[in-house]
Amino acid sequence: MGNEKTRILVVDDEEIVRESLSGWLLEDGYTVLTAPDGPAAVERLLAEPWSALLVDLKMPGMDGLQVLEEARKRQPDAAVVIMTAYATVDTAVSAMKLGAYDYLVKPFDPEELSLMMQKIVAQQALLRENAVLRKALKREYRFRDLVSKSSAMQAVFELARVAARANSTILVLGESGTGKEVMARAIHAESPRAEGPFVAVSCAALTESLLESELFGHEKGAFTGAVARRKGNFEAASGGTLFLDEVGDITPKLQLELLRVLEERKFQRVGGTEPIEVDVRIIAATNRDLKKAVSEGKFREDLFYRLNVIPVILPPLRERREDLPLLVESLLEQLAIELKRPIDGISNEAMAAVMVHDWPGNVRELRNVLERGAVVCSGSRLQLADLGMGAAAGQPASSASSAVVPASLEEVERRHIGAVLEHTGGNVSQAARILGIDRVTLYSKMKKYDLRRPGDPDAGA
Amino acid sequence: MSGIILWWIGEKDPDAGTLEQVRARLERAFKVPARLRTDPARPSAWDPRRRQHNSTQILHWLGQAAPALGLEQGVRLLGVTDQDLFIPILTFVFGEAQLGGPAAVVSTARLQDETGTLGERLLLERWVKEAAHELGHAYGLIHCATPRCVMARSSSLREVDVKSWEFCRDCRARLDGARPDGE
Numbered sequence: 001m002g003n004e005k006t007r008i009l010v011v012d013d014e015e016i017v018r019e020s021l022s023g024w025l026l027e028d029g030y031t032v033l034t035a036p037d038g039p040a041a042v043e044r045l046l047a048e049p050w051s052a053l054l055v056d057l058k059m060p061g062m063d064g065l066q067v068l069e070e071a072r073k074r075q076p077d078a079a080v081v082i083m084t085a086y087a088t089v090d091t092a093v094s095a096m097k098l099g100a101y102d103y104l105v106k107p108f109d110p111e112e113l114s115l116m117m118q119k120i121v122a123q124q125a126l127l128r129e130n131a132v133l134r135k136a137l138k139r140e141y142r143f144r145d146l147v148s149k150s151s152a153m154q155a156v157f158e159l160a161r162v163a164a165r166a167n168s169t170i171l172v173l174g175e176s177g178t179g180k181e182v183m184a185r186a187i188h189a190e191s192p193r194a195e196g197p198f199v200a201v202s203c204a205a206l207t208e209s210l211l212e213s214e215l216f217g218h219e220k221g222a223f224t225g226a227v228a229r230r231k232g233n234f235e236a237a238s239g240g241t242l243f244l245d246e247v248g249d250i251t252p253k254l255q256l257e258l259l260r261v262l263e264e265r266k267f268q269r270v271g272g273t274e275p276i277e278v279d280v281r282i283i284a285a286t287n288r289d290l291k292k293a294v295s296e297g298k299f300r301e302d303l304f305y306r307l308n309v310i311p312v313i314l315p316p317l318r319e320r321r322e323d324l325p326l327l328v329e330s331l332l333e334q335l336a337i338e339l340k341r342p343i344d345g346i347s348n349e350a351m352a353a354v355m356v357h358d359w360p361g362n363v364r365e366l367r368n369v370l371e372r373g374a375v376v377c378s379g380s381r382l383q384l385a386d387l388g389m390g391a392a393a394g395q396p397a398s399s400a401s402s403a404v405v406p407a408s409l410e411e412v413e414r415r416h417i418g419a420v421l422e423h424t425g426g427n428v429s430q431a432a433r434i435l436g437i438d439r440v441t442l443y444s445k446m447k448k449y450d451l452r453r454p455g456d457p458d459a460g461a
Numbered sequence: 462m463s464g465i466i467l468w469w470i471g472e473k474d475p476d477a478g479t480l481e482q483v484r485a486r487l488e489r490a491f492k493v494p495a496r497l498r499t500d501p502a503r504p505s506a507w508d509p510r511r512r513q514h515n516s517t518q519i520l521h522w523l524g525q526a527a528p529a530l531g532l533e534q535g536v537r538l539l540g541v542t543d544q545d546l547f548i549p550i551l552t553f554v555f556g557e558a559q560l561g562g563p564a565a566v567v568s569t570a571r572l573q574d575e576t577g578t579l580g581e582r583l584l585l586e587r588w589v590k591e592a593a594h595e596l597g598h599a600y601g602l603i604h605c606a607t608p609r610c611v612m613a614r615s616s617s618l619r620e621v622d623v624k625s626w627e628f629c630r631d632c633r634a635r636l637d638g639a640r641p642d643g644e
Contacts, residue, residue, distance in 0.1 A: 014549075020551075109551075110553065111616040111620075113551070114616040
C-alpha cells in the first residue's frame, strides 16, 4: 500500500490494546512500534522520527496529555491522536488545545479509524511535499551560504554571480553584520579562481606597520624582530582572492601603497627592493560611507574609484524583513549541524518577536540570538524565552528608520498587527497564527485599527 | 495435502450449499485445493462485557488446533462463524488473520443488512470477499490501495460492496510468490 514510510507509535499501558491496534495498522503496511508508557514514548520520540502517535490518555505516571506536550515540542510535525475510554468534553478540549490532531473514544468504529489514518497519511504526504518544495525554493533563494528571497538581495546575488566571473575589483558595502565576508567568499567560490586561495585580512584590527607587513610581507631585517623573510597576504592569495575587510579604516600611507598595487599589479616586500608580480583578485569591504570619507579628505579619491569598480551593496536586515523566516530556518539548520542538536524550528511567538525586532547587528546578531536559543532550549523547537531577547522581544529596537517614541498599548498593538500582516503578505489566517489569536479576533482588530491587507483597495493608506 | 481448510465454527447450523459455494470460489481465487472441515469443536471467545466474540482469541484457538489436526506446513485454516467479532480496540471486525500465519477467521454477522432480507447472491459475494481477504492476510498480503482488489481495506459494508472478490495484478503476483511450493 506504500504506507511503510508512515511511522506510527502506539502508546498504551494495556498490552492487548497495543497488540490489537498495531496488528490492525500493520495490515495497512504502516511501520508500527509500541511503547508501554509515557517515558518509553519520549525515548522513542528522541530516537526516531514519527508520522503519528496514537496515545492513550490515562496511563500511570506520565499521562497522554504529557506525552502529547513532549511530542509537540520534539516532533511538531507528528500527528498525535489521543485515545480515551472516558470521553468528556473537557479532555477533548484539553487535548485539542495542546495541539492533538484528533481524539478517539475506545473502542473505535473501524471506519472512523480508517478515515482518520487516511487523513494523517495525506497530511504527512503534504508535509513531505512541502519540505521538498521548500528545499527547491531555498536553492532558488540561495547564493552559496547567503539566502534571501527579497527582490533587493536577489538583484545583489545576480550582480555578484556576474561579477564573480570577471576579474574586476569588487567593493562590498553594508552595515556591520550584513554578511560582507560571506558574500566575498561566495564570489570567490563562484569565480574561476575558486580553486585558488581565499585570504581574508581585517584592516581595522592591525596597526599601520603590522598591516603593511601583513599585506606585503617583509624581508629579513626589515625592522626589529624581522628575523626571517615572510610572505604577505598578497603573495599568499596568489592565484586566488584577497579580501580586504574594513578597507575604509586604512591609513593614508597604506591607501597609497594599495593604490599602487592595484594600478601596477606589483609590490615590494617591506624592506625589499625587488618588485613582485601579483595575480590576485581584490574584494574590499567596508561599513563606512567611503564617498563621505573622500569628500572629507579621509580616503583617497583615486583609490576609491580603483576599489569601487563593481559595488555590491548589502541591504540591512530591517530592510528585508521578508527574509527573516528563511534566514531563521537556514541558520537553525547550520546551528543544528554545528551544535549537533536536533532543532526543528522556532515557536510562532518567538518568530513574531524576531519579525518585529530591528536587528541593528543584522544577520550576525540574528545568528547569535538563534545560537543562544539553540543552546539553551530544552526541546527541539526554540521558544521565545530561549532567545533571550529581553526587553527587545516583541518591541522594535530604536534605529534611524524606526525611532521608538512612547506609545499607547493600542498603538503598539496596531503597529505590530500591521507589521505581521505585511510579513504574511496580507494572509489573515497566517497572521492570526503568528499572533496567537483567531481570525475573527484579528478581523475585528483590523477593523478597529483600520488596518488593510496589502493589495486591498486603499491599502497602505 | 496443502491448501485451504474451511471450518464452520458458528453456532447455528451452516447452510451446506452456501459453504460449498464459498469453498469453490476460494479454490478458484487461491488456485489451491480447498476443503470443508466438519468438527463440532467450538472456541470459547465470548466477552460478556462487549457481548461479542473476541476474534483474536479465536485465532489463537485455531492456531493451536492446526498442528493438532496434523496439518502440514503451508495449509491455511479459515474459521467461519455467524457470531459478531471484535478486537479490543474496535467496535467490530468482519474478520481477522495472522499476517503470514496459518489461521484466519471471518464472520457473517455483519454482512447481512439490518432487516436480514438481503439477497442470497449479495450475501454470498460479501462472504467470499471477506473470506478471501482474511486468507490473503494469512498468505502475507497487506491491504491494497486498489479499490477493486479484494485486499482493499473494508471497514464498512459499502467498502465491501465496492471491491471485487479477485486480487489485483500486484497482489496476485505477491500471492503467487508467497507460496514456496508454487501451488
